[in-house]
Amino acid sequence: MLQSSTQFTNTILRNIKILPPKQFHTTSKRFNLFDKLGSKSLQGSLPKDTETLLRPRSAKQVAPTNPADILTQNDILMYSNKPLNYIESIKTNGFHLNNNFFIKSPNLEGEVIGLLLVGSETFEIKLGNKDSAMFEINNHIVTFNDLILNIFKKLHPKPEILIIGLGKKTSRIMNLKNKSFFNNLGINLEISDSFNGGQIFDLLSTERPGVIGALLLPPNV
Structure with a gap:
């Protein structure tokens, strides 16, 4: 390349x-890669099962208020292989x-x-x-x-x-x-x-x- x-x-x-999927990169303890403080996630939250995700919302369900969740639920590339x-x-x-x-x-x-x-x-x-x-x-x-x-x-x-x-x-x-x-x-x-x-x-x-x-x-x- x-x-x-x-x-x-x-x-x-x-x-x-x-790295292969089962290996992890090690860093100093003072860096917590998954700490929410000072970081901006590029993904919203997702339901754990696809059936819940794809089922049309009923009248009793409350629409998500988090913009990231709204975009995520309408993400047509959600199940595409990521680089x-x-x-x-x-x-x-x-x-x-x-x-x-x-x-x-x-x-x-x-x-x-x-x-x-x-x-x-x-x-x-x-x-x-x-x-x-x-x-x-x-x-x-x-x-x-x-x-x-x-x-x-x-x-x-x-x-x-x-x-x-x-x-x-x-x-x-x-x-x-x-x-x-x-x-x-x-x-x-x-x-x-x-x-x-x-x-x-x-x-x-x-x-x-x-x-x-x-x-x-x-x-x-």
């Missing part, structure tokens, strides 16, 4: 290997993936860590620190360094649609030169904040597996 490059592999990207790198939830300091990996930012060295999803592959992407960041936020405009952009020149096949998550603020936009770079590669863009970007990736990658990618800044920048 990603052609070999010593510079990118050793300094920028770290491939997250997908291995499906984003389970987004916490204030990183991303919790369906394969039980937690991508935390910043890391122990103080570097900003982004998330790169291509096909079924998961990569941690090092975005530098405050002194040598590989992206710049000027007011509401986000600009990515050429080292980050050139990763996509080495991808084959390239994603048809790339979801770009620009961090925690919804008002941000991407630099026009960055947009032109992806247009020249034939990659369509879907740009939003990182939380909504995670939702869009989950939806599109479930609907169209193998052709959707994502580059998400951590939700705390």
